[in-house]
Amino acid sequence: MTIAIIGAGMAGAACASQLTQQGQQVRLFDKGRAAGGRMSSKRTELGYLDLGAQYFTARDEGFIAQCQHWLRDGSIAQWQGRLGRLEKGAVIASPDNTLRFIGVPSMQAPVVALLKSAALHTGCQVDRLAFDGKGWQLFSDGISLGVFDQLVLAIPQQQAEPLLREAGVIDTELSAVFTMPALLPCWAVNLELASGPWPYDGIFGNANSPFSWLARQSSKPGRCNGEQWLLHFGAAFSQQHLDADSRDIAGYAIEAVQQLAGQTLAAEMTLCHRWRYAQQNPLYPRYGMLHRPELALGLAGDWLNGGRVENAWLSGVQLAGELVR
Numbered sequence: 001m002t003i004a005i006i007g008a009g010m011a012g013a014a015c016a017s018q019l020t021q022q023g024q025q026v027r028l029f030d031k032g033r034a035a036g037g038r039m040s041s042k043r044t045e046l047g048y049l050d051l052g053a054q055y056f057t058a059r060d061e062g063f064i065a066q067c068q069h070w071l072r073d074g075s076i077a078q079w080q081g082r083l084g085r086l087e088k089g090a091v092i093a094s095p096d097n098t099l100r101f102i103g104v105p106s107m108q109a110p111v112v113a114l115l116k117s118a119a120l121h122t123g124c125q126v127d128r129l130a131f132d133g134k135g136w137q138l139f140s141d142g143i144s145l146g147v148f149d150q151l152v153l154a155i156p157q158q159q160a161e162p163l164l165r166e167a168g169v170i171d172t173e174l175s176a177v178f179t180m181p182a183l184l185p186c187w188a189v190n191l192e193l194a195s196g197p198w199p200y201d202g203i204f205g206n207a208n209s210p211f212s213w214l215a216r217q218s219s220k221p222g223r224c225n226g227e228q229w230l231l232h233f234g235a236a237f238s239q240q241h242l243d244a245d246s247r248d249i250a251g252y253a254i255e256a257v258q259q260l261a262g263q264t265l266a267a268e269m270t271l272c273h274r275w276r277y278a279q280q281n282p283l284y285p286r287y288g289m290l291h292r293p294e295l296a297l298g299l300a301g302d303w304l305n306g307g308r309v310e311n312a313w314l315s316g317v318q319l320a321g322e323l324v325r
């Protein structure tokens with residue numbers, strides 16, 4: 001069986017790794033410069049800055065075993081950031097016993113490790129699909145990327161939908177999966193502060209704060225030194241300001257940080273990034289993954305399985321199991 005996987009984020013990589021171990025021939029295509037998807041640290045002259053996923057946790061037995069493997073091969077490390085949370089307008093300590101992991105030296109490292117021996121084509125955006133009733137042909141910029149027995153889409157819902165619609169395979173079952181948006185946006189802003197006024201490395205916002213998360217980059221091994229702080233705005237704020245100018249977003253981030261500190265802080269934007277498809281819509285149903293044998297098609301991704309890195313991995317592994325069955 002020849003299998004094409006579009007998307008080399010955690011879900012696509014987990015699926016590819018399982019299929020390869022079972023002796024299947026897999027080729028992956030990703031439009032990014034490297035594998036990782038939303039697990040992404042940006043390389044800057046200051047060092048790596050985490051703009052997407054901040055850390056991940058492991059609850060499922062299989063994923064715990066996978067994390068132990070990554071810990072042994074050095075592609076992840078435990079992050080023991082001191083945690084705080086916003087309560088009644090003030091930041092208070094909020095420690096817990098949860099194990100949290102990060103990729104080292106950058107967030108994409110565990111995805112890269114899964115794809116060590118994979119046939120991965122980066123910088124390759126698949127923009128057209130054709131299904132002839134038996135197999136799939138993939139195209140990028142008018143050029144055929146090959147014909148495959150099976151197709152796996154491991155890309156965000158809103159990016160999968162137009163590809164499948166144009167291929168003419170969206171029936172009632174698939175239509176239901178695409179009715180409600182599964183992923184909501186997130187604005188990410190990295191600020192350089194003159195000083196870090198909190199004795200914390202990660203601060204959770206709450207339902208009343210525009211931001212959902214603020215973190216000190218230097219608390220993570222391999223990242224930037226100094227007072228580089230990453231702020232994530234919540235889904236409501238990000239949706240409302242989806243088309244705003246990044247300078248305005250940076251202004252809101254500085255305002256939020258100053259309000260949190262209760263003082264005027266010298267702050268400058270280092271990076272600003274809009275994630276259009278970032279976090280799970282809490283109202284979206286949980287499918288796990290989707291397998292349509294008669295269409296030689298599988299769909300995997302965090303969005304089908306409740307969001308989060310662990311759920312992306314589980315979705316990819318579950319789909320691989322279905323495909324080989």
Ligand code: FAD
Pocket residue numbers: 006007008009010011012029030031032035036037038039051052053054055056057124125126127154155156159186188232275277278279300301302303307308309310312
């Ligand atoms: P993705 O990582 O999105 O991978 C999809 C891949 O498909 C991408 O690499 C993309 O380039 C590629 N692609 C898309 N379309 C095409 C195409 N047409 N052709 C070729 N390639 C294509 N999770 C946590 O557990 N903890 C966190 O702290 C956390 N924080 C987050 C913060 C932010 C700002 C964001 C955005 C996400 C965060 N997440 C977090 C969620 C986590 O990053 C995701 O759950 C997980 O990385 C999703 O993996 P995936 O493989 O399903 O999708």
Ligand code: NAI
Pocket residue numbers: 055056057083084085094095096098185186204212232278279280307308
């Ligand atoms: P987790 O168990 O650390 O966090 C889950 C949620 O529990 C947090 O969002 C927070 O509200 C709460 N929480 C956990 N520990 C806390 C503490 N010590 N003090 C106060 N509140 C605490 O991690 P899990 O379940 O693996 O989730 C991953 C994280 O990724 C979550 O924080 C989630 O919001 C975030 N995420 C963000 C996205 C974005 O686009 N910004 C996308 C996907 C996930």
